[in-house]
Amino acid sequence: MRAAVKSPPAPEVVEEKPDLGTPLLELKGISKQFPGVKALDDVSFAIWPGEVHMLLGENGAGKSSLMKCLCGAYQADTGAYFHMGEKVEIRTPTDAKKLGIAVIFQEFSLVPYLDVAQNIFLGREFKSKIPGLLDRRRLYAEAQKVLDRIGLEVDPRTKVHTLGVAQQQMVEIAKALSQDASILVMDEPTAALSDRETERLFAVMRQLQAKGTAIVYISHRMAEVFALGDRITVLRDGKNVGHAVPGETSPDQLVRMMVGRTVDMSYPRNFRAPGDVVLELKDISATTGIADINLVVRAGEIVGLCGLVGSGRTEVARAVFGADAITSGEVRVFGRIKQGGPDVAATEGIALIPESRKTEGLALIRTVSDNLAVAGLPKLFPNHLFSPGRARRSAEALIKRLRIATPSPNQSVGLLSGGNQQKVVIGKWLAAGARLFIFDEPTRGIDVGAKSEIFALIDQLVAEGAAVLMISSEQAEIVHVCDRAYVMRGRRIVGELSRSELSEENIVRMGMHDE
Amino acid sequence: MSMSSQTAGATPRLHLSKDVVQVIYRLLAAGLLCVVLAVVTDSFLSTNNILNVLRQASLLFFLASGLTLVILSGGLDLSVGANIGLSACLAATVIKATGSPVLGTLAGLGSGTLVGVCNGLMVAKLRIPSFIATYGMLWVLHGLTYYYMGGETIHGFPPGFRQIGSGYFLGIPIPVYLMLGFLAAGTFFAQRTVWGQQIYAIGANPVAARLCGIPVDRRLILVYAFSGAMAGVASLVFLARLNSAEGDIGEALTLPAVAAVLIGGASLFGGVGTVFGTFVGALILTLVLNGMNLLAVNASWQPLVTGVIVVLAVWLDMIGRRRT
Amino acid sequence: MSDHALSAAQPRPRLPAIPGVAIVLVALALVFAAISPNFLSTGNLSNILVQSVILLLLAMPMTLIIMTEGLDLSMGAVLTLASLVLALTVVSTQSLVLGLAGAVGVGLAFGFVNGWLVSSLRIPPFVATLGTLGVAQGLALIVSDGQSVVGIPRFLRQVYSGETAGIPNPILIGAAFYALFHVLLYHTKFGVYIRALGGNRDALTLAGVKWQRMLVAVYMLGGAMAGVAALLLTARINAGHPTAAIGMEFDAIAAVALGGTSFERGNGWIFGTLLGVLTVGVLRNGLNLMAVPSSAQVAATGALVIVALFLDGLRSRKP
Incomplete structure (x- = not known):
């Protein structure tokens, strides 16, 4: 009826x-x-x-x-x-x-x-x-x-x-x-x-x-x-x-x-009062087109760097690490002015976890153990003599600590899943004793379970006093994880959002063109 | 997590790395070649022939061991053969002029290394692709040597100096001892030093190596310098063996040296290979050429066979890579 | 949208109209003219042209190969082998046509193998052609048994030393092939695709072009030209010799690099290669007049190439 x-x-x-x-x-x-x-x-x-x-x-x-x-x-x-x-x-x-x-x-x-x-x-x-x-x-x-x-x-x-x-x-x-x-x-x-x-x-x-x-x-x-x-x-x-x-x-x-309402996935974070300034950029311009970049990262803090792809985020990370030449301004790390290329950055305790894991982060044909040792070689073997046994023990400790799923330290790293590969990239910097971590899209192409593991790891790093600068295109991650965030557009920083202002809508509005 | 429990629970078992397995295959191949040659020829197993094979392999190995490091770093050095020519002629001149084999040795090693450093600077600093830079260097050296020698030959060196090429100790040629020495030193350098490990990392992925804080430029210059220095060593042994220096002394050795490295399992794309593998590669190539010799095959076939081997080795390596 | 002001970027200033190689050529000529009065004589200038033709025949296809981001190290050895095949055939059959067909056939076969190794097996060009270099060199030794082939008939020698309408034959041959390559590079699809092979292979794939075949064709062209050059070489040295043209690929690469063709991105021009060939020719000729041994000339050419590559690197590194 x-x-x-x-x-x-x-x-x-x-x-x-x-x-x-x-x-x-x-x-x-x-x-x-x-x-x-x-x-x-x-x-x-x-x-x-x-x-x-x-x-x-x-x-x-x-x-x-x-x-x-x-x-x-x-x-x-x-x-x-x-x-x-x-x-x-x-x-x-x-x-x-x-x-x-x-x-x-x-x-x-x-x-x-x-x-x-x-x-x-x-x-x-x-x-x-x-x-x-x-x-x-x-x-x-x-x-x-x-x-x-x-x-x-x-x-x-x-x-x-x-x-x-x-x-x-x-x-x-x-x-x-x-x-x-x-x-x-x-x-x-x-x-x-x-x-x-x-x-x-x-x-x-x-x-x-x-x-x-x-x-x-x-x-x-x-x-x-x-x-x-x-x-x-x-x-x-x-x-x-x-x-x-x-x-x-x-x-x-x-x-x-x-x-969207992202899959209900919360990343546990323990926010603490930040410590000393670890990284400070003053009016940085670089050959890659970024200009007048000012930002500060303190110990115990995760600072987000967001904006659209191509807005200059990766270029900032590379400039800090010395991978691209800076044309003006100064980079201060742990209070000292940093000059020189990536080799200097690595010895000063800076770690870069690059955007493209496969082409820039790992030697895919080499083993998990080799990849875990490569950044920390000078630190692990101060007398320049390499010991496979020691490298293996160091790798095994890292595999355990980071819970890297690999059948053996001798597995080719190219055969691991995305999440485990990313853990290897992070692990090599732990072996090198880095204190300032720059993550460029740390969760790209990684499944949900591994994502929360990686965020737990980053949280643990800052709890131990490290400083973290994190680039991500996933606003939800920035909002959940970061203490504060800078937003970039057109190769400049256009704003800073404090913890209370951090919301996906705010990031998208600031980072989008127009309005 | 369930993933990590697998790791923890994995039972430790005997592990042979891929490198080791590859070298075992090649040793087996070398052994098989020996058996075949022993069966089909009468003279293969004579002491004389065996020592001859070892001595020839040692000359090839000096050149190929330095080249191995270059290829491990993802490059190529086509100037090694021409480098031998120049270094040998310079060393010969110094020995003749001063009568001192020590000064001559220093001259040979020094010029070889200097050429290598120039190659390294071109590759690392000027960013010229290694095969073009070293190919240009080949002709510069070739021209310089011929110009310097003007068609002359320098011969007749002190017996003490000649020992390093033609002498014997306990019935075994001195160059064979030198080969074993450099084999040990090269293996130690590549496997047991930080620099060696960094060279592997550079060859496997130069971008990632740079972003790991490895000083890539300095390591590359070092690698080409090593290759040049080993060409210097080869030039001295050659000189002592032949007891004469001519402009074309090492010319025909570049292709066999590249072949020995590639047969030994090193990948032209970098990051894979061992000095020991190159040693076996040099043995295999020498056995093949020796066998052709014993079977009275015209020596003219040698470059042809070597050329085919180079292409085959690269092709097999590429097939292997595509599978993984 | 104001932050897109950078898009109004000016087109970069064009290269100066006079190419660097032309300046080098003129400067060299002036130096030699000042040192040796003989240099500027008509006889000597015509001599330089005639002697440059063989190199030109190799350098032009080498230009195309390098423009595809390739290299052919086997060219000198293939030329040697082709020259021997030609000499043996002509001596035994007294037929120029059969001899030339044999030489070009050998070149085409090696070109095909090179192209196949590079495009189908994806072996880096410098190793693939280094391997075939060894093969060609070995075959040259085998077919000649290490000996020179002598008894070249007069009609073959005439190809190099004769004149047609008052112009030396080699110059006519060189001019004809220069015209052919010019048309090929600037007026055919093939020329367009060669630039794209070096500049952006993905663009060809997206345009639905089967570029693998083109790549094989480029190397086959190189082989065929080595066969043609074998005709002039055999006629010139009046023999077939198992090491006649060993290393000549280096002069070809030198001329191409000097001419301003880049090893990257498909940037090259055939006129630059002509100037590069003439520069090598003038350098060799001038040093000859000054009685500098040919070995030092090789070193000088090598040094010139490294400088040219360095300058090429500087140019391409500018944003």
Whole structure:
């Protein structure tokens, strides 16, 4: 008696599957696993002709992985693609191209010593009437057309390596546009552009939209999301956490969706009164572009350093450690001015746990024992004579203390799980007797259990009087773990948040562009 | 945690590191070669031939042991052969001029080391890829030596000096004792000193090594200096053995030295290998060449066989890496 | 969006129009002209050109190989082997065509093996070609039995010493191949992909280009050119000799490096290599006129290359 009356479907369902006909491209249940991380977990998502579809999410939420699956650079482990309702395969870049998918990459896919026109048409050269030769006149004429369309005033004969970052980004855009794609994917295309170029790009996007091109647009800028977007998809932890329409949502609501209620995972911390100043940066500028960095870390403190990827966090860490040259300002460690490279930093008790464990932190082909000893060699063997037995005993003690799951100290470190590899990186600095630890994304690609172990370890370090500077893209971690945090944007520090001000919303607001 | 209990509960068992297993395989290969040669030729097992093999292997080993350290650090030194030529000619001149083998020895070792330091500076400080830098150095040395010698030969050295190349002690050639000495010293350096361990770390991952606080530049210069010094040692033994110095004295030895290191299990990509492995590699290569000799195969086949061995060794190493 | 002001970065100033190698070439020529009055004579200048052609034939494909971030150390040994094959074939069959076909065939075979080792087995180019160097050297000794091949017929010698329309044959051959390489590098897909192979292989993969085959083709081109050079070399020395061109790959690499082609990122140009070849030729010729032994010339070339590499490193390290 209740069923007959209430026939129209609930409005939420309409929003989930808008009645726009068959989607141009539909992804169903896409998953992609990397060793230690699930980059994409059952993501479904559809694009209709003539819409701008915004893809939002924090760093590492899976946006880039999704994009790479779309363009054939990655092969999805499971899931299916449907083009105009028909099932298709996307296994190589050529497959994607055939479906009319073009991508504007954030990392440049340009060849430095080819000119602008040759780069735009790489792999799609124009053949001349003379067999084997290229039609250069047509090449430059076509390139000029594309450049005019996006308003880039650069001679198509200019070699790409002589262009600035913004112009290279524009060439990248021209390359994608020239493919007359029906689906255009853009990964933060405006990150390197000035206002004028950005406006020009938006105008082109509107033209494309009118012609029925579907655009997938990844951005961190809220203003863009609301100005351009027809629909919004939010990703978090490799999962699709929801759709929204700009008119029916607010920036705050979106930020909350991106940050989410993280899996209830609390990292136990015992906050104590901090001790002496261990690290002090005064007006540091470096060749890597960071400028006027001032910060202080005291003994017994965990200080967070947050901001978007590319905001200059890693560069600060490397400058402190001496891995990149400082152009002005001074670094004081334990009260003394620090000069010199990483070898000096290591002897002064500074430890760097780098962002990329595999390429910068470990010698993957060597054993756990070797890797645990490598930073502490001068300290463990002051007379320069190496003793395998002693190194092994030291390694065994560390394996026990850090609870590294390895069948033996002689196991190749490359065969351990991400969490255990990270413990090895930390362990080598314990062997070296470091007192100031700089963690760059310490929990990237590590499973939940190992994460809390690593935080327990960091807490133990500060309890013993060490000082910790921690870079993380996961705001939840910073909020739970840190005594205070600095927020970076555009290679500068834009603010400091005390323990009471630390919240995910505050970090995201300060670190985001605009507002 | 359940993970850590596995570690604690793991029963200790006899552990052979990968390096040891690799060397055992190579020793077996060398033994097999000996058996085959003993069966198919009459003269292989003669004392003379055995001593000959050992002496030839020792000359190759001097060069290859220094090169091992370079390859462990992830580089390559193509100038070792040409370095022998220059060092031998300089040493010969000094001995002739002063009559003092000691000064001559110092000259040979000094010039070898100096060349190595130059290589190290080019690689570590100027960041020129090692194979190009040392390849350029090869031709500089080659030209200098020929220019210096002007087609002349220097010969006739004091008998005392000649002992280090052609002398015997207890019926065994002196170079063989020298080889065992450098084998022990090289193994000790690589396995039992902090610097040796740091060289392995640099070869395995130079970026990580730098970020661990290892002074990478200084260690690299040291490694190339060692390689140069060992070329100096080889030049002296050569000189004493041949009793004459010519410009082309070590030219044909670069490729065999690279081959010996690679046969010995060192990886061209750095961080893997042992000095003892190179010793076995030098033995194997010498046995192959000796066997070809005994079977009356034209000596012209030697560079061809060596070249094929180099490519095969690198390829096998790459297959091994892809599997792990 | 004001914090993106840095995107307005100016394009970096262009390199000066006159390449460094041209300055070195002119400076060397002036020095030699001042020291030796003979240097600037027409006969000597034409001599320099003629003598540079063999090197040019090797240096041009070497330029392309280096632009792919590769190297071919086997080129001199392959040239030697090809020269022997050519001499033996011509002496026994009296056919220039068969001889040339044999030489180019040998070169192509070695080029294919080099390219296959580098692109399919992913062996670093310098070791792969160091190995094939040994193989080619060994084969050269085997086919010649360590002896020179003599009795080269006059028609073969004529290829090097003869003239056509008043211009020495080698210069005509050199000019023809220079034109060929120019077209290849600047007017064909192949040329575009060579720059991309060294500059950004991922860009090629993303563009759906099967670049492995291109890489093999580049090394095969190098081998084929060694075969062509063998024709001139055999005619010039009037014999086949088992060590005739040992080490000539170094002169080729030297000329390429001097010419400003970089070992990284696919930056190179064929005209620079021409200037580099001429610089090596002028240096050798001038030192010859000054009666400096050829061995010292090798050392001088080696030193020049290290300086060139150092300067290349300085240039590429600038942001």
